[in-house]
Every structure is written in structure tokens, then in C-alpha cells.
Amino acid sequence: MALIGKLVICGVGLIGGSFALALREKGEVAHVVGMGRKRATLERAQALGIIDEICTDWAVALDAADYVLLATPVGQTDAIMAAMAPHLQTQTIVSDVGSTKGDVIAAAYRRLDAHLARVVPAHPIAGAENSGAEAASAALFQGRSTVLTPLPENAPEAIEKVRAAWRAAGAAVVSMVPQDHDRVFAAVSHLPHLLAFGLVHDLAGRANAELLFSHAASGFRDFTRIAGSHPEMWRDICLANRQALLGELDQYLGELALIRSLLLSGNGERLEKLFEEARQARIAWGEKHAASARIEIRRPEEA
Amino acid sequence: MALIGKLVICGVGLIGGSFALALREKGEVAHVVGMGRKRATLERAQALGIIDEICTDWAVALDAADYVLLATPVGQTDAIMAAMAPHLQTQTIVSDVGSTKGDVIAAAYRRLDAHLARVVPAHPIAGAENSGAEAASAALFQGRSTVLTPLPENAPEAIEKVRAAWRAAGAAVVSMVPQDHDRVFAAVSHLPHLLAFGLVHDLAGRANAELLFSHAASGFRDFTRIAGSHPEMWRDICLANRQALLGELDQYLGELALIRSLLLSGNGERLEKLFEEARQARIAWGEKHAASARIEIRRPEEA
Numbered sequence: 243m244a245l246i247g248k249l250v251i252c253g254v255g256l257i258g259g260s261f262a263l264a265l266r267e268k269g270e271v272a273h274v275v276g277m278g279r280k281r282a283t284l285e286r287a288q289a290l291g292i293i294d295e296i297c298t299d300w301a302v303a304l305d306a307a308d309y310v311l312l313a314t315p316v317g318q319t320d321a322i323m324a325a326m327a328p329h330l331q332t333q334t335i336v337s338d339v340g341s342t343k344g345d346v347i348a349a350a351y352r353r354l355d356a357h358l359a360r361v362v363p364a365h366p367i368a369g370a371e372n373s374g375a376e377a378a379s380a381a382l383f384q385g386r387s388t389v390l391t392p393l394p395e396n397a398p399e400a401i402e403k404v405r406a407a408w409r410a411a412g413a414a415v416v417s418m419v420p421q422d423h424d425r426v427f428a429a430v431s432h433l434p435h436l437l438a439f440g441l442v443h444d445l446a447g448r449a450n451a452e453l454l455f456s457h458a459a460s461g462f463r464d465f466t467r468i469a470g471s472h473p474e475m476w477r478d479i480c481l482a483n484r485q486a487l488l489g490e491l492d493q494y495l496g497e498l499a500l501i502r503s504l505l506l507s508g509n510g511e512r513l514e515k516l517f518e519e520a521r522q523a524r525i526a527w528g529e530k531h532a533a534s535a536r537i538e539i540r541r542p543e544e545a
Numbered sequence: 546m547a548l549i550g551k552l553v554i555c556g557v558g559l560i561g562g563s564f565a566l567a568l569r570e571k572g573e574v575a576h577v578v579g580m581g582r583k584r585a586t587l588e589r590a591q592a593l594g595i596i597d598e599i600c601t602d603w604a605v606a607l608d609a610a611d612y613v614l615l616a617t618p619v620g621q622t623d624a625i626m627a628a629m630a631p632h633l634q635t636q637t638i639v640s641d642v643g644s645t646k647g648d649v650i651a652a653a654y655r656r657l658d659a660h661l662a663r664v665v666p667a668h669p670i671a672g673a674e675n676s677g678a679e680a681a682s683a684a685l686f687q688g689r690s691t692v693l694t695p696l697p698e699n700a701p702e703a704i705e706k707v708r709a710a711w712r713a714a715g716a717a718v719v720s721m722v723p724q725d726h727d728r729v730f731a732a733v734s735h736l737p738h739l740l741a742f743g744l745v746h747d748l749a750g751r752a753n754a755e756l757l758f759s760h761a762a763s764g765f766r767d768f769t770r771i772a773g774s775h776p777e778m779w780r781d782i783c784l785a786n787r788q789a790l791l792g793e794l795d796q797y798l799g800e801l802a803l804i805r806s807l808l809l810s811g812n813g814e815r816l817e818k819l820f821e822e823a824r825q826a827r828i829a830w831g832e833k834h835a836a837s838a839r840i841e842i843r844r845p846e847e848a
Contacts, residue, residue, distance in 0.1 A: 471824065488809065493747060495798070
């Protein structure tokens with residue numbers, strides 16, 4: 243018997259679509275309903291065999307639903323939960339794919355307070371160069387990890403179901419405290435995105451931007467790849483994780499102040515030591531983790 | 546007849562070695578002499594067929610030399626030019642591969658002032674993940690560009706010879722004013738390296754570094770790839786191009802101050818606009834330039 247009978251995907255883009263495809267391939271879902279703001283997106287998803295049914299009404303979508311996956315930019319979570327709340331049935335598990343967890347959890351406490359036993363927040367660490375349902379793939383989560391940040395109110399069997407679904411989709415599942423999650427990803431993901439967006443924005447605004455860009459090479463290419471990410475998604479992440487991100491930015495500004503003082507004073511010895519420490523750490527990380535880190539740019543469909 | 550009779554490579558690593566191999570393959574060099582601090586490096590280079598002869602004495606190396614290529618970290622340029630000066634013969638062209646040009650040119654004016662007609666500074670925009678003579682390849686410069694920053698004192702035929710050599714090696718040759726070169730590369734190469742070194746150094750120094758690194762994914766991987774670059778080489782570049790680099794760092798700190806204020810005030814509209822402008826510029830750059838930008842991490846051998 244399939245793990246999930248009726249699955250509702252809200253936001254059928256790369257992530258939501260890949261989740262559906264992965265579970266379908268394993269025979270772990272019987273029926274997939276797509277919800278979203280854009281009819282055309284849902285029709286493409288249906289034509290691609292990602293969803294069985296298009297739905298625009300939460301009352302219909304949630305009737306006899308086993309599992310709802312919210313896969314929209316996180317800024318939409320509160321409104322979506324508010325719209326779902328009147329129609330949620332007791333058995334339905336609600337999970338998400340947001341890159342931030344504090345805001346999603348706050349919305350759950352505001353909007354789904356009667357349903358907290360079955361709201362299990364999650365964050366799959368995966369993505370691809372391309373976005374949208376067309377880029378969805380049953381293999382997207384293979385060898386990647388998904389972070390769960392369960393609530394104290396969660397029923398153990400609800401957590402187990404979400405864990406089993408992500409495992410079936412191919413991911414390794416780890417659990418974290420939400421605050422830790424948001425701090426960790428502020429440091430290793432959200433800050434780098436800000437820094438890359440900032441550098442490209444800075445250079446693009448110069449009078450000699452064309453000259454600068456014409457000499458940029460592969461170092462620039464890789465450093466700024468994430469500046470090609472989806473603006474609405476990253477606006478939402480930055481606002482949702484503002485506090486942790488400001489903390490990380492300020493810590494980084496302290497690092498840059500140190501580097502600036504070493505440059506100003508021409509302290510080659512300490513500059514070289516700093517570079518050497520960074521290089522050793524980067525090489526050690528690469529040997530341990532990079533092999534499994536595939537391309538990750540996420541542009542979820544708008545719901 | 547070969548373009549260069551006797552070629553002297555000082556620092557037979559990835560860049561110097563690839564230059565020799567590329568010219569050999571085209572039959573454009575008759576005899577290659579390797580100079581350097583480390584005997585073992587030179588012996589490897591000879592065993593690999595990159596150089597014909599190992600030399601440790603400038604008097605011998607420069608006798609009847611047609612072309613000297615300095616391919617060491619730029620911090621060594623002044624001392625090398627001082628050592629070369631007494632033995633330089635009139636016909637010998639001196640060029641380099643430094644990522645900074647102002648410092649190389651200043652050293653030339655200090656040390657080779659009687660020879661300025663034939664000192665033609667150059668900067669090939671190329672590199673590879675691996676360093677050293679073993680990584681050298683005749684194809685390294687294919688489809689890449691080399692920037693020349695000629696001196697007013699240069700003889701036209703000396704510039705032409707350097708241009709012809711890089712073209713024979715497969716590179717497109719462009720010319721720039723040295724100050725423009727150093728400012729442009731401070732912005733599109735040196736600053737990104739500093740920022741990547743800084744981020745990894747910052748995270749590596751945290752009490753929870755292991756946790757942070759364990760959740761870093763492909764966005765982090767690409768953003769920090771250049772933090773694996775060679776510390777001595779980058780120390781030299783930062784010190785040599787200190788003024789332009791400080792200017793770029795300060796401008797970037799202004800950009801981060803703007804982003805910080807948008808975060809603090811929760812200005813989602815302007816954050817999204819900034820991200821969108823960066824994304825458009827990055828995509829436009831990628832379509833125009835990225836296809837030809839191959840991997841570029843440079844770790845030249847020490848001379």
C-alpha cells in the first residue's frame with residue numbers, strides 16, 4: 243500500500259514537482275493534486291504527468307487529503323495556511339520545503355494552532371540550474387539531505403510519515419531545532435547569496451560595467467552563480483530569516499574589517515596566514531562534502 | 546623558423562609550463578630553459594618534456610636568450626629583475642604573467658631601466674584546478690585572453706613579438722593601460738577572492754564550524770571555490786594591488802551597508818529589486834561570456 247493516498251502539492255515547481263515524481267516512481271503515492279496561483283503552470287504539470295488533478299479550491303483539495311506539501315516562496319506561507327485552516331481534516335499531514343523554518347513555524351502557530359500535531363516543517367537541501375515543473379525530476383533528492391524541524395506538539399507518527407516520505411524520495415533525513423536550522427543556513431547559504439547579489443549589483447551599476455564584465459573569468463562565474471537565483475524567493479528568505487542573517491552579515495563585516503586593516507597596514511604575513519587557514523578549511527570541506535553537493539539554484543513556482 | 550629561439554621560463558608551474566608546451570606544439574620555440582628556486586620542480590618539468598635544460602645561473606640562462614617569461618608569484622618580481630639586470634642582453638624580451646601590473650612595471654623601472662624597450666608586461670587570464678608543471682597543458686590558453694599593458698618605452702617589434710607568442714599559444718590578445726588593468730581585476734577577480742577567503746575563514750573559526758560545514762551545499766561550494774587558491778600568490782596580489790583593492794573593498798562595503806539597511810528596515814520591495822537587477826546582469830553576463838570562462842585557479846610554482 244502506498245505511503246500517501248492523496249497528496250496535495252501547493253506550488254508545483256522544481257521542488258514540489260520532484261517530490262511528487264519521486265514518490266510516484268516508488269509507488270508511494272496514489273493520487274496527486276496540484277494547487278497554485280497560475281493555471282498554466284498546473285496544466286503543464288498535469289501534461290508532464292506530475293499531478294493527476296488540478297484544484298483551485300482548498301475545500302476540494304483538502305477533502306480526504308493525507309499529505310499537503312507547501313512548495314511556494316516562504317512569504318506566501320501565512321496566507322496559504324490561513325486559507326487552508328477552515329478545511330483541514332484531522333488526518334492530514336502538513337509539511338513544507340521552505341529554506342527558513344522560524345517564519346513557517348510562526349505561521350503554523352498563528353493559522354493552524356488546532357492542527358499542530360500534524361504540521362511537520364521540512365527543508366530539502368536540493369535544487370537545480372533550471373526551475374519550474376519542466377525541470378522536476380524523480381532523482382532530484384537522491385543523495386541529498388532533508389532537514390526536519392519538528393514541533394513539540396507533533397505526533398510521533400506524523401514525524402515518521404514525513405521522514406518516510408523524504409526517504410522514499412531518496413533523501414537522507416536529519417532533524418534540527420528550528421533556531422539552529424535558521425542560524426546554520428543564514429551562515430552557509432543565505433549570506434553567500436546576499437554577498438553574490440551585492441557584488442553583481444555593485445558592478446552592474448558602474449559607468450564601466452561593460453568593461454568590468456568583459457574581463458570577468460571563471461572565478462567570477464562561480465562566485466556569482468547564485469546571483470542568478472530567484473529574486474522573490476530570496477526576498478522572502480531574507481525577510482523571514484532577517485534576524486539570523488543580520489547577525490551573520492555583521493559577523494562577516496567584522497571579518498572584512500580585519501582583512502581591510504591587514505591590507506591597509508600591508509601585513510602580508512597575516513594575510514597569507516588567513517588565506518592559508520581558509521584554503522585548508524575549504525579543501526577539507528571539499529574532500530568531505532563537495533562530492534555530494536550538486537547544483538543548487540531554486541526557483542520554485544509561485545502558488 | 547621558430548618565433549623564439551631560446552626561451553627562458555622563470556617559475557615552471559602551470560602557467561609557465563603551459564606557455565612552453567603551447568609554443569613547442571606549434572613549433573614556435575627552439576630551446577626552453579627552466580629557472581627556479583626548487584630543483585625538484587625543474588627536474589619534473591624536464592622529465593615531462595616542458596623544458597630542455599635546467600639552469601640556476603642568470604648569466605648562463607640569459608646568454609643569447611630571445612625571450613624571458615617571469616611566471617612566479619608577483620612578490621618575487623623585483624628580486625628576480627634585480628638578479629637578471631647585470632646579465633640581460635640587448636635583444637632579450639622580458640615579459641611576465643602577473644595578475645597585477647602596476648607593481649611589475651614599477652619593478653621594471655627600478656631594476657631594468659636600461660632595458661625598457663623590451664620589457665612588455667602581460668597577464669594571461671587562465672588557470673586550472675590543479676597547479677604545478679604536472680598540470681601544464683598546451684591547450685590551457687586556447688580560447689582565453691591575454692592582456693598586455695605595454696610601456697611607452699616599448700619598441701613596437703617587442704610588443705609585436707609578445708603578442709605573436711600569446712597568439713601562437715592560443716590566446717586572444719588585448720591591450721590595456723596598466724592602471725585600468727589593475728582596477729578592473731581588483732573588481733572582478735581580486736575582490737571576489739578576498740570575499741571568499743574571508744567567508745571560509747570566518748566560518749572555520751566558529752565553535753560550531755563542523756555543524757556549519759556539514760550543511761553547506763552547492764551554492765557554498767561554488768561561492769567558495771576560489772578560497773582554495775594559493776595563499777602566497779594571493780598575498781602577493783593583494784599587497785601589489787592594495788590601493789585598487791582597498792577602493793573596491795570600500796565600494797563593496799558601501800553596497801553591503803545598503804543591503805544591511807534594507808534588511809534592517811524589512812524593505813522587501815527594494816531588496817527584491819536589487820536581487821532582480823543583479824540577476825539580470827548575471828544572466829546577461831553568462832550568456833555573453835561564461836561559455837568561454839573555464840576553470841581558473843592559479844597556483845604557480847615558486848621560482
